[in-house]
Amino acid sequence: MATITSSDATPVAPSREGLGSRRRRRENLAGWLFLAPDAIGLLLFVAIPMVLALGIALFEVDSFGHYDFIGLDNFQRMFGDPMLWSSIWVTVKYVVLFVPLSFVAGLGLALLVRDYFPGVAIVRTLLFLPNAVSLVVVGLLWQFLLVDKQGVLSKAGDKVGLDGISWLGDPKYALISYVLISVWFTMGYQMLLFMAGLKDINPEYLDAAKIDGATPWQRFRHVIWPLLQPTSFFVLITSLVASVTGLQAFDLVFVLTKGGPDNRTSTVVFYVYQQAFTFGHYGYAAAITVILVAFLMLVTGLLFRFTKGGRFHAG
């Protein structure tokens, strides 16, 4: 294929030019035909909805499919919507707690299970297993474990001095419970990503540091940590995006607390769902999403700049 190009055929052999361009046309056609199903599907079910969100945000849409153009009213409405601000605040708190906690847990586990010990494969599987379970089951299961005064973890808490805490029912503790459950769910996945990153570190660097008498902490601080930057960056961005607009920000909230108590676990994504599918305010819901995406892109862009795509050199 590569040998037939337009230039080699032009003056010498006209017949070959015909063959070449027919061939090229055929390849062109084949290329687009093979691509067509996915291209059309992605256009219709991903790209167009993405653009459409902006358009819908300018309309009042009701459940019967009537569209009324209302300009920027939906965006204006956000300013006077305390529930929206409360859900933004919940999301911010969630991100600030979840992202670092799951990062440290994932990295710690990866360092712990990267070398051989008896049963290492089983240990890794057990650590990853929560991630294979659906968020609905995770929500139901933890609800059961944390039932007031009866759930096995509530009872265990009573024994260690955390008596009578309603982990999911008390506004003071609901968000932290949601964060910890999310960490339980996610850390195995992040562990895998970190393990892959660790695997790419040349062991000779670590051995050299060891010979120089570096303590484990120094080896981590000066060898592993800098070389792990690309992985860390990837984990950071994905867990940031997941905690703001991911499924765990919806599925888990829906099953675990339905946003309660006192809206303390109502994330922005959950609020968008409620506005659209409980109250039928599709336009307003779309407007919130638009702002959310703009914000995420801004944060991701800033992170990217700050860290030069996670590929900055240490020290």
Place this chain on the structure above:
Amino acid sequence: MPADTTVRTTSATKSRPASSAAPGVRRRRPRAKKALRGVIAWVIALIVFFPIAWLLLTAFKPSAETFSSGWPKDWTLENIRYVLTEIDIKRYLLNSAIVSVVVTVLALLFHSMAAYALARLRFRGSGFAFGAIVSTMLVSLPVILVPLFLIVRELGMLNSYAGLIVPAIFNAFGIFLLRQYYLNVPKELEDAAELDGCGYPGLYWHVILPLSRPALASLSVLFFLANWNAFLWPLVTTSDPDLAVIQVGMASLQGQYATAYNYVLAAALIAVIPTILVFLIGQRWLVDSMKTSGLK
């Protein structure tokens, strides 16, 4: 995973120059420290596993023992039997199976076709198409939920298998992963088949597809799990109870059986079994694809 690791460690050791002192240093590392690390890892793993173990146990406890600690005193299949007979869970399981399998098969077919075009064929606009496809990888479902719902409604696919299946097929990640894989297939294999008179469909079907079995296997595990565990999209796109998938069905049990956790957990156990089976069988492939996704 296990084999993978052992191989990795040994090959790393072997690849070190013989003159290096490193292997010696490694051997001199205190055994006790290593054992301690193993013990800590085991303890953490068991703590992490505890909730799932508790789910397994509770599903087999009689309702009177639901909140009792420890081993069931009377093992019972009553919860499972109740869920299977008194609740339409078989219907939910069937719906989930249909959706997950159909989405997985169609997604693998379409993604491998697209990836073949992008990796192996030269056509006008392929660079643009690839860029556009990769950029859609940044979009997650909650972000496009509302407009997607409105589109699917306009297409008249609400409350149908089509509405559950079609929008779930398309994701750029699968195309991206397969394309990376196809880029490494040696050209000579195609050339040989082409000399034998194979056209592009033949090359795709007889050369590329058989060669990509490992990549397809890992993606099929990933897609099956993602669709079996999907909740948000099925929740908004179906209201007909006959179309409820297992996750939606379970969430609805939550309200009906607010305090009967023994039934809810028995349903959860049934919902989790296929996940765990697929995960354990396909673990190795799944892990490979996740690593690739993380490293790009």
